[in-house]
Amino acid sequence: KAGVTQTPRYLIKTRGQQVTLSCSPISGHRSVSWYQQTPGQGLQFLFEYFSETQRNKGNFPGRFSGRQFSNSRSEMNVSTLELGDSALYLCASSPYSVSYEQYFGPGTRLTVT
Amino acid sequence: QQQVKQSPQSLIVQKGGISIINCAYENTAFDYFPWYQQFPGKGPALLIAIRPDVSEKKEGRFTISFNKSAKQFSLHIMDSQPGDSATYFCAASDGGSQGNLIFGKGTKLSVKP
Numbered sequence: 001k002a003g004v005t006q007t008p009r010y011l012i013k014t015r016g017q018q019v020t021l022s023c024s025p026i027s028g029h030r031s032v033s034w035y036q037q038t039p040g041q042g043l044q045f046l047f048e049y050f051s052e053t054q055r056n057k058g059n060f061p062g063r064f065s066g067r068q069f070s071n072s073r074s075e076m077n078v079s080t081l082e083l084g085d086s087a088l089y090l091c092a093s094s095p096y097s098v099s100y101e102q103y104f105g106p107g108t109r110l111t112v113t
Numbered sequence: 114q115q116q117v118k119q120s121p122q123s124l125i126v127q128k129g130g131i132s133i134i135n136c137a138y139e140n141t142a143f144d145y146f147p148w149y150q151q152f153p154g155k156g157p158a159l160l161i162a163i164r165p166d167v168s169e170k171k172e173g174r175f176t177i178s179f180n181k182s183a184k185q186f187s188l189h190i191m192d193s194q195p196g197d198s199a200t201y202f203c204a205a206s207d208g209g210s211q212g213n214l215i216f217g218k219g220t221k222l223s224v225k226p
Binding site: 056102 | 145147149154155156157158159162202206208213214215216217218219
């Protein structure tokens with residue numbers, strides 16, 4: 001089976017712009033979670049989707065949003081980018097309805113200048 | 114509030130030695146404890162995981178030891194190899210209400226030849 005894929009892999013944006021990141025889960029996986037990874041804060045949970053519904057949301061401002069499509073693919077959007085949004089954004093998929101085994105993609109490296 | 118505390122931050126081990134990384138958690142509702150391995154430029158890869166109903170789980174050179182009463186768990190890497198050099202993250206989840214993984218801050222392991 002192909003693993004979790006994320007596009008694009010690298011992205012450079014300017015403060016104030018918005019960005020959309022895409023994630024395709026492992027075939028058959030219906031749960032998709034997003035995490036932000038930074039050197040200072042480590043891995044932090046953003047949100048989780050299951051069957052097109054957001055089930056959980058982490059402690060991030062409303063500028064961070066996401067959605068999941070009927071084929072389980074997911075997108076996350078960050079509006080009004082700030083310098084502090086520079087990070088590796090990781091998507092993980094799980095075959096279960098509860099978020100135990102999660103398999104991560106390679107991430108999208110976002111740099112905000 | 115950091116719910117999963119990981120130590121040490123960095124670890125240097127000689128080839129063939131044993132690498133030990135420790136984690137402590139606070140939330141007694143956690144019932145799933147995975148370890149992830151991350152190489153530079155890659156997403157975290159699920160290495161091994163344990164549930165609190167067992168005290169030890171072994172997969173190849175990797176062993177998780179779990180102490181429910183102390184709320185601690187650890188990863189042991191036997192016969193450490195230079196190829197094991199990576200950052201290791203412990204995590205915990207209750208599967209249900211939080212629906213996401215809570216990660217430790219990570220341990221950077223260097224195995225010297």
